[in-house]
Amino acid sequence: TQQAPEQSQPILPVKPAERRNLDQLSADARNKAVTDLSRLLLFKSLAGETIDRLKCAKEALGDMTNEKITSAVLEEAAKNLSDVFGFELKRVPEYMERGRNFPAKYKDRMFVINELEDKSTGTHSKAIHGIHETSAIEKGLLMVILAFCFCKGEARSHDTSRWINDKDLYRLLNGVDENIPAEPPSSNNKKKSSSSSSNRMSLSGRGGVSQTPDVDSLLHKFVDMDYLMKDREDITATAASQGEESGFIYAMGPRAAMEVGRKQLLSFCAEVMDEAVDPTMLAEIEEDGNANEDGGAYVTGN
Numbered sequence: 001t002q003q004a005p006e007q008s009q010p011i012l013p014v015k016p017a018e019r020r021n022l023d024q025l026s027a028d029a030r031n032k033a034v035t036d037l038s039r040l041l042l043f044k045s046l047a048g049e050t051i052d053r054l055k056c057a058k059e060a061l062g063d064m065t066n067e068k069i070t071s072a073v074l075e076e077a078a079k080n081l082s083d084v085f086g087f088e089l090k091r092v093p094e095y096m097e098r099g100r101n102f103p104a105k106y107k108d109r110m111f112v113i114n115e116l117e118d119k120s121t122g123t124h125s126k127a128i129h130g131i132h133e134t135s136a137i138e139k140g141l142l143m144v145i146l147a148f149c150f151c152k153g154e155a156r157s158h159d160t161s162r163w164i165n166d167k168d169l170y171r172l173l174n175g176v177d178e179n180i181p182a183e184p185p186s187s188n189n190k191k192k193s194s195s196s197s198s199n200r201m202s203l204s205g206r207g208g209v210s211q212t213p214d215v216d217s218l219l220h221k222f223v224d225m226d227y228l229m230k231d232r233e234d235i236t237a238t239a240a241s242q243g244e245e246s247g248f249i250y251a252m253g254p255r256a257a258m259e260v261g262r263k264q265l266l267s268f269c270a271e272v273m274d275e276a277v278d279p280t281m282l283a284e285i286e287e288d289g290n291a292n293e294d295g296g297a298y299v300t301g302n
Helices: 016-023 027-046 053-067 070-085 104-108 123-129 133-152 166-176 190-202 215-224 237-241 254-259 262-273 279-288
Strands: 087-091 109-114 162-165 228-232 248-252
Touching: 016 027, 016 070, 027 053, 027 070, 027 087, 027 109, 053 070, 053 109, 070 087, 104 109, 109 254, 133 162, 133 166, 133 215, 133 228, 133 248, 133 262, 162 166, 166 248, 215 228, 262 279
Parallel strands: none
Antiparallel strands: 087 109, 162 248, 228 248
16 A cells, blocks of 8 residues: 655755845856756766765855855756756655754755656656666565664664664564575674675576575665665673674665655555554654655655
C-alpha cells in the first residue's frame, strides 16, 4: 500500500539585500549566474549527488558569491527548475530538524523533488528511474535497511530519528539472507569481509547479476546519497578499556524521509509480516504532525 512520505520544507527566503544586489547586476551577469546554478542543481539531482546550498553556490557562482547574491540566485534557479522541468527545490523535513542531535551538515542540504502525482501502477516513477535487476536489488536492500532502522532502532535523547547500531543491523540482515555477513567489517576482519564480498558478487542469478548485494559498499552509497545518516556509536568507558571497538549507528536519512517516509516503512513491515500496522508507532508519527498528506513526491536521481 502506497503511503505518503514526509512533508519537505521550502528553501530559505531571499534576503532583501541580496535581492537588491542581484537586481543591480547587468542582465548578462544576472542571467549567467541563474543559468549556471540552475544547470548545476539539475545535473547534481539527476546524478543522485548531494546538494549543499553554500557549496553549490560557490561552485556555480565562483567569485560572484562575493556580491552577496546567493539566496536571490537560488530562488531564481529554483523557479527555473519548477517552470521548465516541474521539479521543486526543497529542504529536509521539519520533524528531522527539530532533533537537537540532528547532524548540522544536513541543515544546508537541498533536494530536487518531483511532486507530480503518480498512478497506482507507478508508471511515472518507472519512466523516470528505470527498472533493472541490479537497481531492484539495491532498492530492496534499502527498504529492508530503512525498515530495520525505524522499526528496530532506538531514539537517542532529544532526537527525532531512530538509530540502529551496525552489529544489530548486520545480524538482522544475515537473518534475511545468510550470505550477508553476520557482523560488520572491522579492523580485525577487513580481509575476511573483503573475501566474503567477492564471494557474494560471484553468486549470480539471471543475467549474471548477484542476488546477494554487497552490503558493505551499498551502505556507503546510501549514506553518500543521504538515504541513510551515519554516526559513531558511543561506548562505555568500561567497554573501551576492554578493547571493544566503537562501531557505527544508522538512521533514515532526509532523502529517504522525503521519498519513502515513516508511514511507508510501517506499511512495508506490516505487509511482509502479514500483520496490522503497529498502532503505537503510527501514533508516534501522527503526533509529529509532519507527515505529508498531500500525496507522494519523488526525489530525483535515485
